[in-house]
Amino acid sequence: MRTFDFSPLYKSAIGFDRLAQILDAAHRAEQTQPAFPPYNIELTGENQYRISMAVAGFGQNEIEIEVEHGVLRVSGKKAADAENRQFLHRGIAGRDFERKFQLADYVQVSGANMANGLLNIELKREIPEFLKPRKIAITNSQDRAQPESNVLRVEKAEAA
Secondary structure, three states: OOOOOOHHHHHHOOOOHHHHHHHHHHHHHHHHOOOOOOEEEEEEEOOEEEEEEEOOOOOHHHEEEEEEOOEEEEEEOOOOOOOOOOOOOOOOOOOOEEEEEEOOOOEEEEEEEEEOOEEEEEEEEOOOHHHOOOOOOOOOHHHHHHHHHHHHHHHHHHHO
Protein backbone atom coordinates (compact mmCIF):
# COMPACT_ATOMS: atom_id res chain seq x y z
CA MET A 1 0.00 0.00 0.00
CA ARG A 2 1.24 3.46 -0.84
CA THR A 3 1.73 6.02 1.93
CA PHE A 4 1.58 9.77 1.60
CA ASP A 5 3.57 12.30 3.58
CA PHE A 6 1.62 15.52 4.14
CA SER A 7 4.28 17.20 6.28
CA PRO A 8 5.45 19.51 3.44
CA LEU A 9 1.98 21.07 3.47
CA TYR A 10 2.43 22.07 7.10
CA LYS A 11 5.57 24.11 6.49
CA SER A 12 4.84 25.66 3.08
CA ALA A 13 1.12 26.46 3.17
CA ILE A 14 -0.23 28.85 5.76
CA GLY A 15 -3.74 28.30 7.03
CA PHE A 16 -4.17 24.92 5.35
CA ASP A 17 -3.17 22.83 8.35
CA ARG A 18 -6.76 21.71 8.90
CA LEU A 19 -6.97 20.49 5.29
CA ALA A 20 -3.76 18.51 5.69
CA GLN A 21 -5.05 16.98 8.93
CA ILE A 22 -8.32 15.97 7.23
CA LEU A 23 -6.46 14.37 4.32
CA ASP A 24 -4.15 12.56 6.70
CA ALA A 25 -7.05 11.30 8.85
CA ALA A 26 -9.00 10.18 5.77
CA HIS A 27 -6.01 8.25 4.49
CA ARG A 28 -5.53 6.51 7.84
CA ALA A 29 -9.26 5.75 8.17
CA GLU A 30 -9.35 4.25 4.68
CA GLN A 31 -6.77 1.70 5.73
CA THR A 32 -8.33 0.79 9.06
CA GLN A 33 -12.11 0.98 8.60
CA PRO A 34 -13.92 -2.27 7.93
CA ALA A 35 -16.27 -2.60 4.98
CA PHE A 36 -19.27 -3.33 7.21
CA PRO A 37 -21.90 -1.97 7.05
CA PRO A 38 -22.14 -0.86 3.43
CA TYR A 39 -23.26 2.73 2.88
CA ASN A 40 -24.10 5.36 0.24
CA ILE A 41 -23.53 9.10 0.34
CA GLU A 42 -26.02 11.07 -1.75
CA LEU A 43 -26.32 14.72 -2.73
CA THR A 44 -30.03 15.46 -2.22
CA GLY A 45 -30.02 19.23 -2.70
CA GLU A 46 -27.67 22.14 -3.22
CA ASN A 47 -26.48 21.99 0.40
CA GLN A 48 -28.06 18.74 1.54
CA TYR A 49 -26.66 15.24 1.81
CA ARG A 50 -27.84 11.81 2.92
CA ILE A 51 -25.84 8.90 4.27
CA SER A 52 -27.71 5.59 3.89
CA MET A 53 -26.37 2.60 5.79
CA ALA A 54 -27.55 -1.01 5.41
CA VAL A 55 -28.17 -2.09 9.00
CA ALA A 56 -30.42 -5.11 8.55
CA GLY A 57 -31.09 -6.90 11.81
CA PHE A 58 -30.40 -3.86 14.03
CA GLY A 59 -33.14 -2.04 15.93
CA GLN A 60 -33.26 1.70 16.57
CA ASN A 61 -32.25 1.14 20.19
CA GLU A 62 -29.09 -0.71 19.09
CA ILE A 63 -27.70 2.15 16.95
CA GLU A 64 -26.06 5.31 18.24
CA ILE A 65 -25.29 8.46 16.20
CA GLU A 66 -22.91 11.05 17.65
CA VAL A 67 -21.15 14.16 16.30
CA GLU A 68 -18.04 15.46 18.01
CA HIS A 69 -15.43 17.91 16.67
CA GLY A 70 -16.58 17.54 13.07
CA VAL A 71 -16.63 13.74 13.10
CA LEU A 72 -19.90 11.84 12.67
CA ARG A 73 -19.73 8.47 14.42
CA VAL A 74 -22.34 5.79 13.80
CA SER A 75 -22.08 2.67 15.93
CA GLY A 76 -24.20 -0.41 16.34
CA LYS A 77 -24.11 -2.77 19.28
CA LYS A 78 -26.17 -5.90 18.81
CA ALA A 79 -28.14 -6.88 21.90
CA ALA A 80 -27.45 -10.33 23.30
CA ASP A 81 -29.58 -12.95 21.60
CA ALA A 82 -32.03 -14.27 24.19
CA GLU A 83 -32.94 -17.26 22.04
CA ASN A 84 -30.46 -20.06 21.59
CA ARG A 85 -30.74 -20.43 17.82
CA GLN A 86 -28.73 -22.81 15.66
CA PHE A 87 -27.95 -21.44 12.18
CA LEU A 88 -27.24 -23.68 9.21
CA HIS A 89 -26.17 -20.56 7.25
CA ARG A 90 -25.78 -17.07 8.64
CA GLY A 91 -25.55 -14.48 5.86
CA ILE A 92 -26.99 -11.49 7.72
CA ALA A 93 -24.19 -9.94 9.73
CA GLY A 94 -25.11 -9.23 13.30
CA ARG A 95 -21.76 -8.01 14.52
CA ASP A 96 -21.08 -4.71 16.22
CA PHE A 97 -19.77 -1.89 14.06
CA GLU A 98 -18.46 1.65 14.16
CA ARG A 99 -18.23 3.90 11.13
CA LYS A 100 -16.79 7.44 11.16
CA PHE A 101 -17.31 10.28 8.67
CA GLN A 102 -15.35 13.53 8.64
CA LEU A 103 -17.78 16.43 8.22
CA ALA A 104 -16.83 19.60 6.38
CA ASP A 105 -17.14 22.97 8.07
CA TYR A 106 -20.74 24.08 8.69
CA VAL A 107 -22.22 20.64 7.89
CA GLN A 108 -24.74 19.66 10.55
CA VAL A 109 -26.80 16.52 11.09
CA SER A 110 -30.42 17.54 10.58
CA GLY A 111 -32.07 14.20 11.33
CA ALA A 112 -32.02 10.42 11.07
CA ASN A 113 -34.59 7.75 10.38
CA MET A 114 -34.68 4.03 9.88
CA ALA A 115 -36.86 2.15 7.38
CA ASN A 116 -36.62 -1.19 5.56
CA GLY A 117 -33.21 -2.03 7.06
CA LEU A 118 -31.67 1.30 6.00
CA LEU A 119 -30.47 3.98 8.38
CA ASN A 120 -30.75 7.38 6.66
CA ILE A 121 -28.83 10.30 8.17
CA GLU A 122 -29.72 13.72 6.75
CA LEU A 123 -27.00 16.37 6.63
CA LYS A 124 -27.22 20.05 5.76
CA ARG A 125 -24.55 22.66 5.12
CA GLU A 126 -25.57 25.89 6.86
CA ILE A 127 -23.17 28.69 6.03
CA PRO A 128 -23.32 31.54 8.59
CA GLU A 129 -24.68 34.86 7.35
CA PHE A 130 -21.38 36.67 7.87
CA LEU A 131 -19.66 34.27 5.42
CA LYS A 132 -22.27 34.55 2.67
CA PRO A 133 -21.63 36.97 -0.19
CA ARG A 134 -23.35 40.31 0.23
CA LYS A 135 -23.68 43.44 -1.85
CA ILE A 136 -22.28 46.70 -0.53
CA ALA A 137 -24.15 49.85 -1.49
CA ILE A 138 -22.01 52.63 -2.94
CA THR A 139 -22.82 56.12 -1.71
CA ASN A 140 -21.36 59.48 -2.58
CA SER A 141 -19.99 61.91 -0.01
CA GLN A 142 -23.19 64.02 0.03
CA ASP A 143 -25.37 61.01 0.87
CA ARG A 144 -22.97 59.96 3.56
CA ALA A 145 -22.95 63.31 5.39
CA GLN A 146 -26.73 63.53 5.66
CA PRO A 147 -27.43 60.24 7.51
CA GLU A 148 -24.74 61.00 10.06
CA SER A 149 -26.42 64.30 10.96
CA ASN A 150 -29.74 62.43 11.39
CA VAL A 151 -28.07 59.98 13.72
CA LEU A 152 -26.72 62.80 15.87
CA ARG A 153 -30.16 64.38 16.15
CA VAL A 154 -31.72 61.10 17.29
CA GLU A 155 -29.02 60.58 19.91
CA LYS A 156 -29.52 64.11 21.28
CA ALA A 157 -33.27 63.57 21.44
CA GLU A 158 -32.85 60.30 23.37
CA ALA A 159 -30.45 61.93 25.82
CA ALA A 160 -32.98 64.66 26.72
